[in-house]
Amino acid sequence: MTSPVLLEASGVWKSFDDHAVLRGLDLDVHLHQAVVLIGASGSGKSTLLRCINGLETVDAGTITLDGDVTVTDPNVDLDKVRRRVGIVFQSYNLFPHMTVIDNVTLSPRKVAKIPVAQARVEAMDLLERLGLAAKADEYPDRLSGGQAQRVAIARALAMQPELMLFDEITSALDPLLVGEVLDAVRELKLGGLTIVMATHEMGFAREVADRVCFLHEGIVLEQGPPEQVFTAPEHAQTRDFLARVLA
């Protein structure tokens, strides 16, 4: 990899009460790379993503964005970090009292202070790309899970983030709807967006990832190109995990 490092996590510790979730985890993400996090439930994938955009504070270690902003610095302006790092959750978390277009333009209008008309045009553009233009004026309760998740992606993209985090975004979906959401992520990857994605979709990980990281007991136990991790894993735990999910 020759592209510069966009995200660097080093020695990250995070526990909830007495339960240690991240235990000195290191991770580098290079510009335009798609890094896929795999691992059992509870291995720390979601916690890591939440730490990266400051939704959780870390107990020790540092997370640095673009070499200049330290997310883990207690004095950092997290609102600024979050404008550069988008996140999409498993449960969509759309705002149910707003139409699709209002969901997507909320942050550009109120945080970036872009004029309403311009924000609308840009949001319609995004919705168009994600195949949702016809749903712009619907409320979230009228959308299918796949549509809702694509709106959530559009909403996160509307702030033009440098880095996108996807937290098991297809886990809550009907199997028939998983494809349309993964297609959207594939498009973003082809467009050069830097992505960190936690997923159980191993086929997709294999196809899209530049690098696969296997999280086990709070650290990245094994990482490498998908071919290597999936076909010739070094560690017994990785083999064991893959055997169970691919069975």
Added chain:
Amino acid sequence: MTITTPAPGSPVAYKDPVRQALARRRARRDAFVGMASLVGFVVVVAFLVSRTPGWPAVQETFFNGQEFVDTFPGLLQAFLLNVKIFLIAEPIILVFSLIIALVRTLRAPIFLPLRVLATIYVDVFRGVPTILVILLLGFGIPALRLQGVPTNPVVWGTTALILSYSAYVAEVFRAGIGSIHPSQRMAARSLGLSTFQTDRYVVLPQAIRNVVPPLLNDFISLEKDTALVSVLGPIEVLRQAQIDASSTFNYTAYVGAALIFIALTIPMTRFADWVQARMSKRQRAGAVA
């Protein structure tokens, strides 16, 4: 009549006409039984009440037609004061209690004094009966003889209602804010919205919508409690009824006053029920996490 069943897979909502006719007959029979039972019940109660030994005296004292005709216009006139108190108090209560509820959700250490004050306020005014607050303010504050402070009992009665009800309504708002799932706040923060923007655009609009039914209940309650201001002396509908009753020793005016309150609260209650039903239907229709 020949009944043709559509072929399986036909794109129609087919219902067996025989079963439907049976269901209609049952519905008619249920409606008839219900009406008959209601009418029978009313007749029996009316008969029993009219046979009680004191009924002629009660009828004369509480349900005197002439007395009703004589006092009712005056009661309606006096009721305008109740309406006025209600219309002034309600918007102030809504704004004030929302502020109190928001202050109680502030977590930054700098706001600790405000939070403590808000908590004490809610504890005190929820703990004291409304009529006591009205008496204390209505007789206490004018007695201080402060320069520029109004002595009008209506002003202090209304203020007491505002203080008492705001404490309750603040708790309703607080419950509404608490009902919004933390993931909504998290999603808003992840988009770069500040705490204030998150409350303003994401949490409060949903929270307020969720508490509309209990808020309407409190409105209805407030509308009735405007009568408590009568203890301070202003001539609102209950005071007027007392004056009528004490001048003629006939209590029909009280029944008249009760009818006026009912005439206003029943539509309000039905409206609150309707809003609640509509909202729970909407929630069932679109349960999005």
